[in-house]
Amino acid sequence: MRPELLDLVGGTPLARVTTPLPHQHTGFWAKLECLGAGGMKARAAVSMLMAARTDGRLAPGAPVVESTSGTLGLGLAFAGQALGHPVVLVVDDELEPVMRALLTAHGARLEVVTRPHPTGGWQRARLDRLHAVLAEIPGAHWPDQYNNPANPTGYAALARELLDQLDHIDVLVCSVGTGGHSAGVAGELRRHRPDLRLIGVDAVGSTIFGQPALPRVMRGLGSSIHPRNVAYREFDEVHWLGPVEVVAACRALARDGFVSGGWSTGAVATVAAWVARVEPGAVVVTVFPDGVHRYLETIFDDGFCQARGLLGRPSDHPVEVADPAAAPLSRWSRCTTVTDPLGVPA
Structure with a gap:
């Protein structure tokens, strides 16, 4: 157990980003969670x-078992x-070798x-294996990041840091x-900035906002299940991005803004x-969850990207979409009507 490590969570810097993506814009603020110990999701992990x-669900020294795409x-x-708990992670064959090595190095x-x-x-395959692993390890605890209310709770401190760093936030x-950081950050910010607009960003082929599940190359963005931590009623609009747009943006940021x-x-x-381009004068804020090192053999590798077009x-x-359930999306799209695809009341 190393409780002194907890002092390293949070306190990440805020950067002004003006890199054309692809057009010129007035700039936005980005919270650089890659510079925090354990990355952005250390906040949720510690909270859970x-x-x-x-509440007694996790005994001292008991193992923790969870499914993850990496972060x-x-x-x-x-x-x-x-906190003194061994960790068992259910991953899949597409997890990058560098991330496998990093997770193993950290025990x-x-x-x-x-x-x-x-x-x-x-x-779904990871979750099926997770339940089998849980049955094999007496006393093991599953945090269930997709539905655990302590996941979004862990991001309230991130919101408070933004409030300390910026006098005003519009978007x-x-x-x-999982829906954790959007729910946690927006919920806390709106206690102080009730007029804040929240824009969700999903992946083409993700089911979260009503699209059919399709194979996705982008790991960690979107989902093939419906996490209950997604606070649908909090979103003012949602965008779906394809990997071509995302690769171009990541490379432009690295080349122009470091x-x-x-x-x-x-x-x-x-x-x-x-948003910064179409709403000049708006104070736009986002969160960069991680850095480049995990992606050197994917996003930043020409061979990988060329092989996948x-x-x-x-x-x-974005193209405007009236009903995300009407047809599968294949390019950057936007919808200003956000509903829970499972029809669960807000």
């Missing part, structure tokens, strides 16, 4: 484990060290799924996967830049 310890795994490895045990679920993809742009990241970073940067000409604006 602390809550489970408090939460790093946060849990951090939280496990800080996590990896359970690797080798075949996607026929309809639920890698995400918050958030990537959506600060860049992965799929979620490129997606939110694209949308934040568009990711170096084409990106869309420079």
Whole structure:
């Protein structure tokens, strides 16, 4: 147990981004969570484990088992060290070798799924393996990042940091996967800035906002299930991005502004830049969840991108969509009507 590590969570800097994406814009603010220990999701990981310890669901020293596409795994490895819990992570064959090595270096045990679920993809396959692993380890705890209310709670401090760093915020742009950081940050910000607009950024082929599940190359952005931490009623609009737009944005950020990241970073940067362009004068804020190192052999590798057709000409604006359930989307799209596709009342 290393509780002193908890002092390293948060306190990340805010950067002004003016890189053309692809057009000139007036600039937006980006919270650089890649510069925090354990990354952005260390906030959620610590929050979930602390809550489970408090209410007795997680015994001292008990193992923690979770499914991850990578980023939460790093946060849990951090939280496990800080709080004294061994961590078992259910990952899949498409997890980058550098991320596997990093998670292992930080003491996590990896359970690797080798075949996607026929309809639920890698995400469903990981969850199926997770339940099998839980049955094999007495006393193990599953945080359930997709539905655990302590996940969004962990991001309230991020919102308070933004309030300390900026006098005013008009628009918050958030990537959506589990729904944790969008719900947590927006909920806390609106206690102080009730007129704040929240824009969600999803991936083409993700089911979160009503699209059919399709194979996705972008890891960590979007979902093939419907996490209940997604606070649908909080969103004013949603954008879906394709990988061509995101690769172009990540590379432009790295080349022109030095600060860049992965799929979620490129997606939110694209949308934040568009908002800053069409609404000059608005104070636009987003969160860059991670940095570039994990993606050197994917987003920043020409061979990887050429083999998947990711170096084409990106869309420079979204198309307007009235009903996201009407047809599968294949390019950057935008909808200003946001509903829960499962029809669960807000």
